[in-house]
Amino acid sequence: MAHDDGGGPAAGPGTPILEIRDLVKHFPLTRGVLFRKQVGAVKAVDGVSFDLHQGETLGIVGESGCGKSTVARLLVGLERPTSGQIRYRGEDISTLSARALRAVRRNIQMVFQDPYTSLNPRMTVGDIIGEPYEIHPEAAPKRDRRRKVQELLEVVGLNPEFIHRYPHQFSGGQRQRIGIARGLALRPEIIVADEPVSALDVSVQAQVVNLLEELQREFALSYVFIAHDLSVVRHISDRVAVMYLGRLAETGTQEQIYDHPTHPYTQALLSAVPVPDPDARTHRDRILLAGDVPSPANPPSGCRFRTRCWKARQLCTDVVPPLDVPEEFRGTASPAGHASACHFAEERHVVPSE
Missing domain, CATH: 3.40.50.300 (P-loop containing nucleotide triphosphate hydrolases)
Incomplete structure (x- = not known):
């Protein structure tokens, strides 16, 4: 055809x-019924x-x-x-x-x-x-x-x-x-x-x-x-975008996202993926998140992931983190140099590479 x-x-x-x-x-x-507000x-x-x-x-x-x-x-x-x-x-x-x-x-x-x-x-x-x-x-x-x-x-x-x-x-x-x-x-x-x-x-x-x-x-x-x-x-x-509560948390190639995640939410998601290899399971960095996903009708100020994040600081409450390459990786050839909406983004190997 x-x-x-x-x-x-x-x-x-x-x-x-x-x-x-x-x-x-x-x-x-x-x-309201007759007069909706x-x-x-x-x-x-x-x-x-x-x-x-x-x-x-x-x-x-x-x-x-x-x-x-x-x-x-x-x-x-x-x-x-x-x-x-x-x-x-x-x-x-x-x-x-x-x-x-x-x-x-x-x-x-x-x-x-x-x-x-x-x-x-x-x-x-x-x-x-x-x-x-x-x-x-x-x-x-x-x-x-x-x-x-x-x-x-x-x-x-x-x-x-x-x-x-x-x-x-x-x-x-x-x-x-x-x-x-x-x-x-x-x-x-x-x-x-x-x-x-x-x-x-x-x-x-x-x-x-x-x-x-x-x-x-x-x-x-x-x-x-x-x-x-x-x-x-x-x-x-080819590329992956990770969403959390109406916004993008991290974007990059599939290798960057899966093997070199920098956003805490992405790292938590990857740690929950079932691993068929028993040996790899024992070496996996398991991350358990506290609390529930907030309501989209009343999302948190600043970073929307901060209520469940172990890195949360006052800055996360006050300022919305831009979706950008973390400062320490800018201008480098590191696969961790991709866009991440986190004030304290850092690479963390959660699951052993394939």
Whole structure:
């Protein structure tokens, strides 16, 4: 199947295809029945910035409730940001009209978390995968749609003759393949995958992740891969962004984040990852965090991780730490020289290197 990039100018060398700047999404908290009054806000995403380059996979990891899925919904236009910019090929798409945004959505598609609820049980597989062609008829003439749907089924490893079956006739892994085929229908440049393997068995997870990697090579796709499983993110990602309570705590290449973490929260997350090697388990630096994750409706001042951090000082209460390279590593070739939002960032080897 030939790849069609859906139009638009090509991104130059080193130019991000997607640029996120100071992205904010607050959900209002209201009180009252007849006269509703806003009494606060859930700060789901609060100042997130990152870039995505052509052909790259950016993994976003963090605990449940940290804002990962809200970021995903903002990127594909299912939610409108409170403030900030989402620039696709240099154009801020966060302020586009519904008509203009529909054209952009051809190039930014989404694969949802739950393969059991993301597919309409009353529609056949052919209708589900072919539905994007009804919304964007310019993408495929009616006479070619059946053939294109069958090609997509074959690309994701399913029998093209399954076109008349219904979702309940498939396993969870097969349903997720159908969801991936639907995401590929319009030949997007970017796919936002919101925990696409978390609802699947471990053996099936590996098959779906390998499929995503094959499709990335074949169609020159760029992925924003969202998950809470750090092992899966390490396998598929080129770069990793760690989120905590609506903000990014640390960003870097997968080697920098996993082998040379500098933020205490990243170090705590890595120390909780199951290690199959018994010998490596005994040498692991286990970190136990105190307390619970604060409410996003009332996050702590300064550093949001300070209420659970063993390094917390008065500075952490008073000043929001910038997401920047720690001063001691600036200008060095150290793999610890990557962005970390901590006033007292320092490298710590938590898990023995692979």
